[in-house]
Amino acid sequence: MAAQIIDGKEIARKVRERLIPRVANLQQQGVAPCLAVILVGTDPASVSYVTAKERALAEVGMTSRDIRLPADTTEEALLEHIRDLNGDPAVHGILVQLPLPSHIDEERILMAIDPAKDVDGFHPLSVGNMVLGRKTFLPCTPHGVLVLLRELGIPTKGAHAVVVGRSNIVGRPLANLLSGKDINATVTVCHTGTRDLASFTRQADILIAAVGRPHLITADMVKPGAVVIDVGVNRVEDPQSKKGYRLVGDVDFDAVLQVASYITPVPGGVGPMTIAMLLQNVLEAAESRLGPVCR
Numbered sequence: 001m002a003a004q005i006i007d008g009k010e011i012a013r014k015v016r017e018r019l020i021p022r023v024a025n026l027q028q029q030g031v032a033p034c035l036a037v038i039l040v041g042t043d044p045a046s047v048s049y050v051t052a053k054e055r056a057l058a059e060v061g062m063t064s065r066d067i068r069l070p071a072d073t074t075e076e077a078l079l080e081h082i083r084d085l086n087g088d089p090a091v092h093g094i095l096v097q098l099p100l101p102s103h104i105d106e107e108r109i110l111m112a113i114d115p116a117k118d119v120d121g122f123h124p125l126s127v128g129n130m131v132l133g134r135k136t137f138l139p140c141t142p143h144g145v146l147v148l149l150r151e152l153g154i155p156t157k158g159a160h161a162v163v164v165g166r167s168n169i170v171g172r173p174l175a176n177l178l179s180g181k182d183i184n185a186t187v188t189v190c191h192t193g194t195r196d197l198a199s200f201t202r203q204a205d206i207l208i209a210a211v212g213r214p215h216l217i218t219a220d221m222v223k224p225g226a227v228v229i230d231v232g233v234n235r236v237e238d239p240q241s242k243k244g245y246r247l248v249g250d251v252d253f254d255a256v257l258q259v260a261s262y263i264t265p266v267p268g269g270v271g272p273m274t275i276a277m278l279l280q281n282v283l284e285a286a287e288s289r290l291g292p293v294c295r
């Protein structure tokens, strides 16, 4: 029997809907939750991510401060923007869209964001708190994956979760969160140093691909009945499409659909959850500070 296709858009819609009364409650107290979004350069994928985030904020009644900077912006100039936003009580969250141009030290920029406004959860203090299991802003994509599993009622306690990819923004935090006492999965992390990747993926009750390689995960790498979460977003050439490309995940969707019990599509799986969790973080940043109304 074919797997159930996980409707990330619908689950994300539910998450966003739950935020609306909380936003209204803040507005009644004169607070408009506000995210400052900084985009350096005009990379088309980054522009579309930023646009989608800002649209989603507006849809739940939150505001954004859109800061678009030229690709040749200096590191110092960017740091100056961040310092201003850190000190601005009308701004509750700061998001610097990654990747940054290569002349800018990404780590230095992320370190400069006030942890109280670190709604992406990338500051080392947020990461440290997450690892210690303390309350903090969780990184949006890993958090979105956990919420997907929870909303679908997929059992995680004692499950073997195999995470392919160990980036700081997806694989590593996801592996950490899955191994937490509340989720209680047994976690294996795979990467380019892993020998015989398939021998690990085939053991997964929950298989998460966060790699960035189209169709890396094939049907023979998946245990029958496994839950397959595809975080990958890859552009592949498609002359049939108006844009000349289409988006695919890291999983060979059509083939794995026949083996798995649940599977996320790309697009429409994890992506919408990432945005929903960002909105939740912005709201929580505003709730915790009750700053004045955004200009």
Ligand code: NAP
Pocket: 141, 164, 165, 166, 167, 168, 169, 170, 171, 190, 191, 192, 193, 194, 197, 210, 211, 212, 213, 216, 231, 232, 233, 234, 270, 271, 272, 274
């Ligand atoms: P990344 O920083 O490039 O990390 C990729 C990871 O995959 C690395 O740890 C790498 O291993 C591992 N890897 C690469 N090739 C491999 C292979 N053949 N076998 C095993 N492991 C391999 O990427 P990322 O930022 O984590 O993003 C991963 C994917 O998720 C991308 O397609 C990205 O666009 C997508 N993404 C989606 C969302 C969303 O909201 N849907 C959010 C973020 C990212 P090494 O560490 O050994 O190099």
